Amino acid sequence: MYLSLLLSLIIRYGNFSFFQNKVFSNHVIFFSFIQLLWLVFLFFLDFYEIPPIKNLLDYFARLIVFVLLCFASGSIYFYLLPSAAISPKTILFFDVVIVAMLLTGSRILVSYFVRRAGFAERVILIGSTRELDIIGPDVLTANGYQIAGVYPTNHVWNPTFSKEKVLEMEPDLVVLGNDLYSNKDLADGIFSHLPLGLNYMNFTDFYEDLYRKFPIEFVNEMWLLRRLGQRIDISEYTKRMFDLVFSALGLLITILMFPFIALAIKLSSRGPIFYKQERVGAEGKLFRLYKFRTMRIDAEANGAQWAEKHDPRITTFGRFLRYTHIDESPQCFNILKGDISFVGPRPERPEFVKLLEKEVPFYDVRYFIRPGLTGWAQVNYDYGSSIDDAKEKLQYDLYYISHRSISLDIAILVNTIRQMF
Secondary structure (H helix, E strand, O other): OOOHHHHHHHHHOOOHHHHHOOOHHHHHHHHHHHHHHHHHHHOOOOOOOOOOOHHHHHHHOOOOOHHHHHHHHHHHHHHHOOOOOOHHHHHHHHHHHHHHHHHHHHHHHHHHHHHHHHHHHEEEEOOOOOOOOOOOOOHHHHHOOOEEEEEEEEOOOOOOOOOOHHHHHHEEEEEEHHHHHHHHHHHHHHHOOOOOOOEEEEEEHHHHEEEEEHHHOOOOHHHHHHHHOOOOOOHHHHHHHHHHHHHHHHHHHHHHHOOOOOHHHHHHOOOOOOOEEEEHHHHHHHHEEEOOOOOOOOOOOOOOOOOOOOOOOOOOOHHHHHHHHHOOOHHHHHHHOOOEEOOOOOOHHHHHHHHHHHHOOOHHHHHOOOEEEOOOHHHHHHOOOHHHHHHHHHHHHHHHHHHHHHHHHHHHHHHHHHHHO
């Protein structure tokens, strides 16, 4: 962005005379503030994804939105500056255009270079066919890996596999499947056929780092006990203080909005303003969750059912409340009470929990910590309306429980705001 500003000044003045007075320093100072906002726009519009450009049409659609936001925010910003300050209308135009060009050019270059073999980390995958099948080549490439070799074990070690062959592949990492830990013959084969001194990682840890979720099909109770040990430290108390302060602030804002929301709910459909529902919280205890009502009063006349992304039971104003997530604001009361936190696994209804505990392995591990208004599963996965969806979301929840920290909570909250934007 500073390079764009420099090039804009050169185009505007036609030479480097702006270095001889305060023109350059004034522009750097005043543009720095608005450029910080532009960086926020880039984050909200997902310009920091990996790889930087996945789909050209989608990229340029987001680029147009970014350029329009930059022009709008820059025009307002420089209009509101004191009259003695700079008023760079032409320079703002050049700057935004050049920023967009350099942004696109840099991301094209990065997308090109990260896919080249010399920049990738070479990995050898050794494991069962079932394990190897769930590791997508596109995900490996996007995360900077290049497959140097794939060797399915299927409970039998390949005797032609040798240390020399492994060294010829020049791997940076060797990933070992779970079969190697339960089969003595395979373990002996590994030890005698793989050279020492290389970086080795088990399959579950590699999958977790790659996808940021737990592979529940490939873990057992002992592995979970080791990874999900209780940690009571200062971050837990910091998190509760954060919940108390911001839930109180959220409740205050909700109270101020309440008359307008209540009137709109009443005008759009018959029924109560609030929707109260039992949910399962920490340690499996039941609590009552509060939301603004977004569905018709007969929405569950035939019994409890999962909400869908484009659910026909949602009212017209309810669709707006869900789209903006304003329907969730009464849950600040639940956060203040301690029923839930801002960040954690989404609390599920007891009617569904009984079914999910039977169908999804380790589902009850979610009760280990307090549930949340938003969470790692919510920012990484869409609406869940089936057992398969619940299984997928559980893998993200287990990852969060294992890696929970203040920094991860902040990342989840920021990504939640980005998705709302």
